[in-house]
Amino acid sequence: MFEDVSVEVILSNHKSSRFHPKTGILQGSVLSPYLYSVYINSLPNFLRPASLVDTDFNDPLIVAPKLNCLLYADDVVLIADADSLQSLLSKCEEHSLSLGYRWNPKKCVVVDPSPTRQKYYLYNSELPSEDYFPYPGIPIKPGGIIDKSALLQQNINKALGTMRQLVTLGVNKNGLDYLLSTRFYAQIVRPQLEYGLAITTFNLREIQALENCQSQCIRQIFGGRPFTSTKVMLHLANLPNMKDRISILQTQFLFRTSSLPDDALLTKLLPYIQSERISKWSQLSRSPFWTSISNEHLETMSHKNFIRKRRQFLIDNHRSKLQEKHTKLLSHCRNDLIVDPILRIPMTKNERSRCVRWRLGWLPLGKPQACPFHPNELFTRQHSFSCLDMHNRLQMPKSIDDPLSYLLNLLPPTLHTRKARQSIDAWLIRWPFICAILLEMDYLAHSQFPEASTHLGEPFVKHLHYIQQKFSDS
Known part of the structure; x- marks a missing residue:
């Protein structure tokens, strides 16, 4: 498989002399799995006591002895009783010698359920016994049980x-x-x-x-x-x-x-x-x-x-x-099984964090603190509705228990539908108020009062203006 190839090995800043391989395949070559399948394809028939035909599957007692191996890529499992396993190992050894490849006994394991475990050999090397073995990647106990x-x-x-x-x-x-x-x-x-x-x-x-x-x-x-x-x-x-x-x-x-x-x-x-x-x-x-x-x-x-x-x-x-x-x-979250728009729409890291914390029911300081406006009451989630006058500021009726969550549930998953674009004007008004309310909650929890800002919710507002302009021009 090699033609005019030279290889050198670098180890601890020392370089070996070049050598020229004449047989073999580079690791990772696309030919590796194909040639392996050519080599290994005859192994199952070689291991079976008799050829496997369709009618064998009608009787489990007939087909079971013939299904004495499983092959998945280069992972091979032999299935046999204690008396037959050494014979199968000898056949595997014979098959490898006839085709010029070699098994690695150090990577082989015998999973034997019997308390008095026999010794099994491959190329005169004793195979270790284990209580289970991963194939492929799934731990298998004696008896083929996961x-x-x-x-x-x-x-x-x-x-x-x-x-x-x-x-x-x-x-x-x-x-x-x-x-x-x-x-x-x-x-x-x-x-x-x-x-x-x-x-x-x-x-x-x-x-x-x-x-x-x-x-x-x-x-x-x-x-x-x-x-x-x-x-x-x-x-x-x-x-x-x-x-x-x-x-x-x-x-x-x-x-x-x-x-x-x-x-x-x-x-x-x-x-x-x-x-x-x-x-x-x-x-x-x-x-x-x-x-x-x-x-x-x-x-x-x-x-x-x-x-x-x-x-x-x-x-x-x-x-x-x-x-x-x-x-x-x-x-209080939306019933649709979709990614919540508060994780998608453009907003600053702090704005997104406030939206997510509101969804999770987390107050800014963890435990409720005394409200700066109402010292005799704790600033809880329920108290914030009346304290921050959410219903009036968000233009929501009093019948809605949680007006902030209600509006967050109305956020459109996408703005590329006509129905969603028709709500842009409403969101240009509502979104800055939502961001302002969440910001005020942060400040009030620390007994402070936020300064007035005209940039609240700016990333999403700019995105709404862009979508509005884009579809008005088309």
Whole structure:
């Protein structure tokens, strides 16, 4: 594969002499996986006691001995009883020698459930025994069972480790803005937390451990004490809780099986797996999302229709959450499952922080202080409505309990629709008042009075003028 290639190695500022490889492939070459598949493709047939035919899948007792290996890229698993495993290892050794490649015994592990473990050898090297082994990346115990506790701890450790790195890069309450930080979490951290959850079932205690991990990451972005609720934070960023995510991931896995090719291993085994009451399939099929769509014709359901069902599942769950205890702040947020516009629209860092803190119910100094205008009363969220004359200043009727949250819920997600553009004139008046009220709350909490300013809400006001001018010229 090499032609006129020279290589030198630099180590501790010392350079080796050049050498010229004649065989092999550079690491990262696109040819590597292709040539590996050519080499390894004959291994399964070589290991089987007899050829595998379609009729074998009709009888599990016939097909089981023939499914004695699993291959995923360069990860290979041998499945055998204690008496047959050494024979399979010898065949693997023979196969490698015949094709000119070599296994690495140091990277091999025997997962043996028997208390008196035998010794197994590859190239005359004894293979170590372990209680579990990750394949690929999922801890597998003896008997081919997923080690849930090890998987959970592994995922949590990885997610928290990655989040700690991102915090140092600005993904924190004092760094990047909330929307960008939550997207970093959703794209980088959460996939590590969710790895393997689609094929595993969990009890309430295990789900709570995942919820706690996600909450810990979200608090790094929005701030808050160790036990501060993250329900509103997740809703602002349109991020579901881990319980809903697990149900969605499991259902997506089950749904994809309906479109697998006919010769896929899972497709061949499905009739047997689905008939067993205690199989992993039957456990996954109890997922709340899956039970809500399992009565439909999944074979003909389009991907778009599945996405609509998934959204409806999240909407129904959000409505259920609003009926639970301690959801008053969540009920004051918008009901739409979208990223809250207060994370999107142009505004200064302080203005956005005040909007978010109002949503979260956080007062500027934490605990309520005495009101400068009414010394006998504490400056609470409820007191601020009358003290700052919110209803009159925002031109809202008294029947609305929280006029500030009500108006924030009316913020348009986009200004590119005709209906949203028709509200621009109203927002040019309302938005500076909203920013002024939130600013006054900050000052009054510190027993100070803000100075008059004509620049409140300026970034969003300028954006509104720009959109108004843009569409008036077109």
